[in-house]
Amino acid sequence: MNQDQLKHLVGRAALDYVPAGQIIGVGTGSTVDCFIDALAARIAETGLAVAGAVSSSERSTQRLQRHGIHVLDAGEVTGLGVYIDGADEIDGQGCMVKGGGAALTREKIVADLAERFVCIADESKLVQTLGAFPLPVEIIPMAAAQLTRRFAALGGQATLRAGVLTDNGGHILDVRGLSITDPLAFETEVNQWPGVVTVGVFARHRAKVCLLGEMRGGAGGVRTLTF
Structure with missing residues (x-):
């Protein structure tokens, strides 16, 4: 299982954190793309209802809309139950480096609206000390x-x-x-x-949960870290 497959794995795992009937926060990046696609597939298969999404980038907005998921402006909501996004690095306390996709300002705005940040990442993003990633x-x-x-x-x-x-x-x-x-x-x-x-640096808005895709004896799995 390669890195892209691990991203798909954690994207699907994040569906367990999507509250039915609510508006969710959606981040940016290749791992989030996997989550958006998994969310759309789950809606089509099971009829899972989400009231819409607040997106942190034009890229994610376009992907959500292509799947028929309603996108709201951040100014239209007063709070979100969950924000699901990736990270370029995450440490053992849930602090992150983000912005490789240049969406860090909007990501922090949407994260500020959410009660809980769920980070989805592959095992290469877990570090002891932030800073190796530019x-x-x-x-x-x-x-x-x-x-x-x-x-x-x-x-x-x-x-x-x-x-x-x-x-x-x-x-x-x-x-x-x-x-x-x-x-x-x-x-x-x-x-x-x-x-x-x-x-x-996302320390004030650190992750509460990290779903970490990792290799386990040649197969992929998801490890859940809570902070």
């Missing part, structure tokens, strides 16, 4: 040079992600070389820097 930071362009210097002072090397605009029209800095030993303190600090829209 940290995405959505920024205001005029602050790029100053923010690059500030990350350098922390030991990080920030580079502008070429040719990428977020759904909000922002730019992305990818920061390499960090070791984020205190994710909540790091997120709190960087979010205060002028020019930062959102830093891709």
Whole structure:
């Protein structure tokens, strides 16, 4: 079983966390694509009713709508029971690095609406310390040079992600070389820097559950981590 098959496995496992008749939060990325497809198949097979979804990206919105799943604007809801999304990294406390797909700001907005964040990921995303994956930071362009210097002072090397605009029209800095030993303190600090829209550390909005696809003796399985 390869990495793509593990993504399909955890995408299906996440269906157990979908509350019938409610609006759910849906994230972004290849693993979430698997969840959306599994959700649509379950609706077709069993008649599972969901009242709709709040999506964190145009990409996921389009996929949901192609399956006939109603998408609501975040401003139309006051809360969500669950938000299901992937991660680029997740540690043993449920803190994550997210934003490889450049949707981190909208992901954090939707996560803030939800009572519970369910992370779906394959085993390669589980780490002891965040930072091996380049940290995405959505920024205001005029602050790029100053923010690059500030990350350098922390030991990080920030580079502008070429040719990428977020759904909000922002730019992305990818920061390499960090070791984020205190994710909540790091997120709190960087979010205060002028020019930062959102830093891709999810500590305040950490996962409550992680469904981790992993190999077990040549076969795939799902391990459930709770935080």
